[in-house]
Amino acid sequence: MDPLATRPDDENSRLLHRLRTRRRVPDPQTVAFLEQAQESAGGRRTTREMPDAGTVRAMYPNRTEAEIAEMSRYFAELDSAIRPPTRYEGRHHRQVQVYAAQLDEAVARHGRWPAADNPPLFATTESGHGTAAAIRVPHTGDHLVLVDSELLQFLFLFSKAVALAVPAGTPTPDGILRFATEPEEIRANLRRDPQILFRFHDVVLSYAMTGSASRAEAYRVPPATERLYGIVMQSAQTFVLAHEYAHVLEGHLDDGDPGGEHLAPPQWPLPLEGVADRFGFELTLEVMKKAGYDLYFTYWGIELFLSANEILLKAISLLRTGDEHGLRHDERHRQAGFDARRRSLETMLRTDLERASGKATVEAEWDRIGSGLHVVRDIVHILWGETEPLLRKAHADGSRPAVWWDSGG
Numbered sequence: 237m238d239p240l241a242t243r244p245d246d247e248n249s250r251l252l253h254r255l256r257t258r259r260r261v262p263d264p265q266t267v268a269f270l271e272q273a274q275e276s277a278g279g280r281r282t283t284r285e286m287p288d289a290g291t292v293r294a295m296y297p298n299r300t301e302a303e304i305a306e307m308s309r310y311f312a313e314l315d316s317a318i319r320p321p322t323r324y325e326g327r328h329h330r331q332v333q334v335y336a337a338q339l340d341e342a343v344a345r346h347g348r349w350p351a352a353d354n355p356p357l358f359a360t361t362e363s364g365h366g367t368a369a370a371i372r373v374p375h376t377g378d379h380l381v382l383v384d385s386e387l388l389q390f391l392f393l394f395s396k397a398v399a400l401a402v403p404a405g406t407p408t409p410d411g412i413l414r415f416a417t418e419p420e421e422i423r424a425n426l427r428r429d430p431q432i433l434f435r436f437h438d439v440v441l442s443y444a445m446t447g448s449a450s451r452a453e454a455y456r457v458p459p460a461t462e463r464l465y466g467i468v469m470q471s472a473q474t475f476v477l478a479h480e481y482a483h484v485l486e487g488h489l490d491d492g493d494p495g496g497e498h499l500a501p502p503q504w505p506l507p508l509e510g511v512a513d514r515f516g517f518e519l520t521l522e523v524m525k526k527a528g529y530d531l532y533f534t535y536w537g538i539e540l541f542l543s544a545n546e547i548l549l550k551a552i553s554l555l556r557t558g559d560e561h562g563l564r565h566d567e568r569h570r571q572a573g574f575d576a577r578r579r580s581l582e583t584m585l586r587t588d589l590e591r592a593s594g595k596a597t598v599e600a601e602w603d604r605i606g607s608g609l610h611v612v613r614d615i616v617h618i619l620w621g622e623t624e625p626l627l628r629k630a631h632a633d634g635s636r637p638a639v640w641w642d643s644g645g
């Protein structure tokens with residue numbers, strides 16, 4: 237599902253309006269800094285064409301001709317509303333601008349709009365390192381939120397494989413989709429359809445071995461799966477950007493060193509990560525609610541992002557040495573960070589719920605709430621359990637991680 241394609245008209249026009257207000261001309265020094273950063277991260281000058289009807293039809297094989305026509309018209313309108321910040325924008329850059337506009341709205345609704353005429357400039361890089369970072373530009377003091385397009389691609393394909401593992405139930409008469417998410421149902425589904433594990437394995441292995449998630453094979457999924465992964469992916473990708481936006485809004489970049497001169501993500505201390513996660517979570521929840529999705533879907537996407545990163549590091553470790561102890565110090569540190577963030581998000585949410593409904597109520601209900609929240613984490617756990625032996629075998633057969641995972645850090 238494309239989150240854009242199901243918005244009612246007035247929502248669409250509000251979003252287009254937000255996108256246009258984002259089209260302010262950025263400071264030339266900021267643009268020069270950004271272009272240099274993108275170029276040194278391996279970006280190439282590109283002109284990216286908007287998809288024509290044929291491409292849209294191939295992307296959304298389940299849509300009717302009328303829907304395809306409507307989507308093509310909307311894409312064209314979107315294109316006229318978006319100005320790429322530079323000529324080096326990579327894959328997914330339009331989607332990033334859409335997320336930025338949605339986050340602006342959420343920030344405004346939170347009353348946290350510090351400089352309405354100068355929100356952070358969102359841009360993509362093609363470093364392939366799968367990171368996102370907030371940066372303060374030297375001299376101009378503008379803020380950038382840079383996201384690697386491979387990270388978005390990885391989250392897209394990872395969401396798709398996870399959604400494929402979930403058997404779809406029969407929709408209710410009013411069209412609400414139901415999914416079977418019990419571990420036993422997931423396992424039975426994996427036994428029934430070997431394609432699921434293959435897809436999961438393919439995206440993890442492609443990214444770990446080539447440094448490019450885009451190398452994984454493209455494939456089509458049934459409509460219910462398309463809808464589920466669209467929701468989870470939207471939450472995951474929105475959270476990546478919302479977290480960085482939160483670093484900016486919380487003033488984490490404002491002290492001391494006037495901002496990174498290079499693209500490596502700053503290693504924030506965990507307490508600051510916690511602050512950015514908390515605010516990032518609230519912004520993501522706001523965006524998702526507006527699109528019609530509840531807390532659970534939002535949480536699924538955030539856990540998907542954190543789990544996907546942990547899985548990637550585990551895969552690199554297994555390919556490098558054949559066991560889980562193959563990570564460098566900085567990689568181990570990152571992995572522990574993702575794990576800690578996952579745990580503290582749960583604690584945060586539980587504390588919030590206790591404050592709202594009382595400790596005893598939450599205590600009594602926690603098993604049910606907890607298993608609902610952790611659906612995606614638990615599916616990823618099952619998928620990883622089946623994938624791990626394959627990676628050990630791949631190592632034994634001579635497969636290794638992409639060279640540049642070894643040179644990074």
Ligand SMILES: [Zn+2]
Nearest residue numbers: 483504509512
């Ligand atoms: Zn952070």
